[in-house]
Amino acid sequence: MDPPPQATADALVERIFEASLGMFEVMAVYLGDRLGLYGALRDGGPATAPELATRAGIDARYAREWLEQQAATGILEVDDVAAAPDERRYLLPEAYVEPLLNADSPYSIAPLARSLVASAKVMPQLLEAYRTGGGVEWSDYGTDMIESQGDFNRPWLVNSFGSEILPAITAIHERLGAGPPARVADVACGVGWAAIAIAKAYPDVTVDGFDLDEASITLARKNAQKAGVGDRVTFERRDAADPAAVGQYDLAVIIEAIHDLSRPVEVLSAMRRMLRPGGIALVADEKTEDTFTAPAGEIERLYYGFSLFTCLPAAMTERPTAATGTVIREGTMRRYASEAGFSGTERLDQPELEMLRFYQLTP
Numbered sequence: 001m002d003p004p005p006q007a008t009a010d011a012l013v014e015r016i017f018e019a020s021l022g023m024f025e026v027m028a029v030y031l032g033d034r035l036g037l038y039g040a041l042r043d044g045g046p047a048t049a050p051e052l053a054t055r056a057g058i059d060a061r062y063a064r065e066w067l068e069q070q071a072a073t074g075i076l077e078v079d080d081v082a083a084a085p086d087e088r089r090y091l092l093p094e095a096y097v098e099p100l101l102n103a104d105s106p107y108s109i110a111p112l113a114r115s116l117v118a119s120a121k122v123m124p125q126l127l128e129a130y131r132t133g134g135g136v137e138w139s140d141y142g143t144d145m146i147e148s149q150g151d152f153n154r155p156w157l158v159n160s161f162g163s164e165i166l167p168a169i170t171a172i173h174e175r176l177g178a179g180p181p182a183r184v185a186d187v188a189c190g191v192g193w194a195a196i197a198i199a200k201a202y203p204d205v206t207v208d209g210f211d212l213d214e215a216s217i218t219l220a221r222k223n224a225q226k227a228g229v230g231d232r233v234t235f236e237r238r239d240a241a242d243p244a245a246v247g248q249y250d251l252a253v254i255i256e257a258i259h260d261l262s263r264p265v266e267v268l269s270a271m272r273r274m275l276r277p278g279g280i281a282l283v284a285d286e287k288t289e290d291t292f293t294a295p296a297g298e299i300e301r302l303y304y305g306f307s308l309f310t311c312l313p314a315a316m317t318e319r320p321t322a323a324t325g326t327v328i329r330e331g332t333m334r335r336y337a338s339e340a341g342f343s344g345t346e347r348l349d350q351p352e353l354e355m356l357r358f359y360q361l362t363p
Contacts, residue, residue: 025073029100030117031066033110034144038100041092046079049086060086103151104158111151118145119309126313135316138213145310146215150191153256156353157193162201168351169360172280175250176202182250185210185274187240187267188257192220192233198253199229209235210245241270249274253282256356258336259328260311262318268340272363281342281361287353288327299355303327330357337361 032038040055041047047055049064056063067090070076077091092100099107118141119126125136138145156165167173176182181204186195189209199207211217220235238245252271258264271281286303289296296304307326315321324332330347337345337359344362351358 025075026113026116028066028069028073029075029110029113032070033100033113037063037066038092038097041076041090042097042101046089046091048089052090103154106155106159108151108155111148111154114144114148115152115306115310118142118148122313126309129313129316133316135318135321136313137317138314139215141310143215146191146213146219150193150216150219153356154193156356157197157255160351161194161197165351165353165358166198166201169282169348169358171360172251172282175278175280176205179204181205183248184208185240185245185249185252185271187252187254187271188261189220189235190216190255190257192216192223192235194253194255195220195233195235196224196227196229199224199233200227205232207233208245208249209233210238210240210242211235212237212239239270240267240274245270246273247276250276250279251282252279253284255284256286258283258285258333259324259326260314261324262315262321264322264324264336265339268336268342268361272341272361275363279363283333283337283359283361284353284356285328285333285359286326287355287357288329290330300327333359 035058036056037052037058040052044051044055049067050060052058052067053060053063064085067076067078067088068085071078071090075096077093079089079091081088098105099109101110102108103111121142121144122136122140125140128134129136166176176184176198182202184195184198184205184207186192186198186207186209189195189211190213192209195207195209199205209217209220211220214237217235217237221230224230224233224235252274254267254271258268261267268281268283275281287299288303289300293300303326311326312323315323315325322336334345342361342363344360346360346362348358348360
């Protein structure tokens with residue numbers, strides 16, 4: 001790790017100034033994403049401000065300011081900087097189409113902007129939570145956060161979960177491919193991409209998604225129908241501890257959610273009870289450093305950012321709470337699994353993802 005920069009007032013001021021420029025760029029990307037401006041440039045080609053305004057259905061003066069800002073930051077290209085303001089034509093570079101507009105791409109970055117803006121929206125509630133020890137309800141973050149949460153994991157779930165990751169976990173792959181057809185529980189399923197990926201990769205399997213957020217369940221059902229697996233994937237606003245689920249599943253998965261839960265041990269315990277004899281639980285959560293380090297690397301800093309503004313406040317809305325936070329380390333996961341009654345917890349370093357780690361839990 002590089003040595004920390006010298007602690008000077010100038011260095012701190014420069015750092016915060018650069019970060020502020022970045023924050024404005026993130027918010028401008030959010031505008032382009034949510035208003036359909038990038039899509040209008042991709043679909044209709046280079047445009048002047050009046051042309052973009054017409055295509056996207058926004059005010060022409062705002063269109064001009066956004067286009068100029070995007071060109072000034074180097075995201076868009078402009079044909080003639082000396083032309084009159086409403087005659088300049090702006091182009092979205094081909095290399096930026098995938099990161100900004102393809103939600104299935106591993107380069108997809110627009111969801112990050114969406115989640116940061118959603119966190120900023122609840123800043124008054126966050127201030128109150130920090131003062132009182134309370135929390136911020138997940139629903140307070142709104143649609144932006146719900147969609148971005150699903151879209152963060154969507155690329156790897158859609159592209160490699162069923163085709164590369166699960167096949168690399170021998171015990172799970174063999175059961176999903178064998179008869180009688182396996183039944184899978186996707187706990188804290190969100191908008192459904194894990195369940196959909198499993199169903200597409202293993203055509204005899206049925207998957208039941210559990211989540212307590214109604215808005216997520218609604219999106220998950222739409223996603224499953226669009227993906228063509230609505231006949232084998234169901235999503236319900238349902239607690240994983242539902243007695244009707246006991247002993248019904250060969251595999252239970254939970255993707256990047258344990259650290260968000262107020263009572264993770266109870267949820268893991270419910271997952272254990274869901275399993276049939278010989279069943280397995282698969283957990284994916286943050287790939288953090290094994291121990292606290294400071295200064296930390298970029299990924300660890302990103303996790304702490306989400307923890308401050310989203311994950312920890314959401315977990316603090318209930319009592320009692322484990323108050324885990326985003327930076328969940330291996331030791332914490334092992335302790336939760338043991339307290340939930342699992343006899344074995346295996347950290348899987350293969351298959352490998354840049355930001356997530358897998359754990360295979362056996363009853």
